[in-house]
Amino acid sequence: MRRIGFIGTENSHTDHFLRFLNTEQRHPGFRVVALAGGRTERNEALRAQGGVEHVVDDPAGLVPLVDAAIVSTRDGARHRDQAEPLLAAGLPVLVDKPFATTVDDAVAMLDAAEKTSAVLVSCSALRFVPQIADLADDAGRGALRQLSIVGPGDPDSEYSGLFFYGIHHVEAALEILGNPVVEPGSVTASVTRDGDTTVALLRIAGVAVVLTFVVPDAGHRVPFHATATGVDGVVARELTLGRDYNAPALTRFVTAVETGRAPAGREQLLSPVVVLSAVADALADQRERP
Template identity: 40%
Template sequence: MTQNVRVALVGLDSSHADHYVRLLNVERRFPGVRVTVLADGSPGRVADLAAASTAAGARVRSGRPDDVTSVDAVIVAHRAGRLHRTAALPFVRAGLPVLVDKPFTASVADAEELVAAARASGAVLFSCSALRFMPGVARLRAEAAGLGEVTDLTVTGPADPGSAHDGLFFLGIHLVETARALLGGDAGLAWGEPAVGRDEDGVTATVRATADGRDVVVRLRFVDPALHPAQPFHTVVTTTGGSVEGELEVGPDYLEPVLAHFLAQVTGTAASEAADGLVGPVALLAAITAGLEGPAHLVPGEPAAPTVRG
């Protein structure tokens, strides 16, 4: 990539901010693309990130979280998704490309407002879990395709419904996006109403997904990371001809493919993804969270028909 792109990094409390500065300013994985503005972070975080960048010869400055005039693209990276609408909206309305770190938002209303703003302004609006691009996901999908049609899918990983960072939204998005990727993405994908239950180790949501006209029973197993701190992301894909399974290894550069995908849309080397697909995962997590507030009614294999698109 040779096109110069000035990036504002808004929201600095997550470790992902360190990764973005490392990949763009320190190691310069994307020539011409630099974080030039740091915004919406504590003075200490601004100083630390600026020092790391300056030591690598890339100067940055502190800026306002709504400065839309001095950058070409924006990364919104707060840990809490409930902060993302307010942070991203001025940039989206101004037509700037915006990458929203996971989770996209922590409410359906926020997700829909951002998507509507992107539709109105024509801005590139992108968000995803890094697990979507993990080699293990592509491998499992290819192996499953060689066996037959997918009938059941189980994704297990760490997520705490009591997390201060929006409960299941914070890490649960990884499980939803992994399932989404294994089902083939957004085209023709719809989620049903989840059946939700708790046990001593975590939460299980069972939901019927329709993908390419096929119904698939999806089980999302959110394991309490306080009880199981080494819990990996694990997937089992059952098809008409057998099953495949495996752990999804997350390496140190897990955000690099997310950046690559976003920047390809920014520079026009790849078509922009339809922002409408950002609402579905948020809606599913919202439904699972709502299910936790009522009586447990987990009925494996008997979830409701799909009602949520994407």
């Protein structure tokens, strides 16, 4: 039995992972046995719901109890501090989106994983929606010239601004583009913000990329949508997340634990953080202008 520990249980993704692993037992031989964060009301409810044996105060407390861990904390700025003790112990770690909110934090986690040969996985659920394959296929549209991704995103979110939802835009775009390597400092963004809408213009792998973030509220939330414009045509698709939208990411992690091989290399994990950091930096510069 491979024992899994959870960090960041305030996130609803934790409910999904717990359901897949303990309640529905979709991955025989894998089970959630421990939660970090102390005996909060939320953790006690999850413990009862999934039959979880242990609750510890901090991520380091998971090390002797588990064989792998999932970090789902909403604020990606906390992911490095939470993942590093586990990676230092050589444990496989799934870092839920966003992987990190700064390039420095992303590099630090990648370095920590390499030092102990720990398996490190992170991915947006949008990478797995079936519409992505339609958009990536150039059979109908021809060579790609422009890619537009629209979805929810709030520059003022308490969870590190655009990183909370905006990482979905970026990872979807990179998946459609064929996952080009985006080196730190190699991309710049032009950003405008008008009320609840922020638009970022970038050029990635020779393609003009437009990312549109619309602030969600209790009354509305714009769906994720992508438009791929080629020399021969245009393909547009809504990117639909079903009830089990987190299942592919968990399957990817389970497979990585079983094989001991991460599904994505250092560059693929780092590139989304590089792109969204460029957007966040441009937005910050705009705010500082008189």
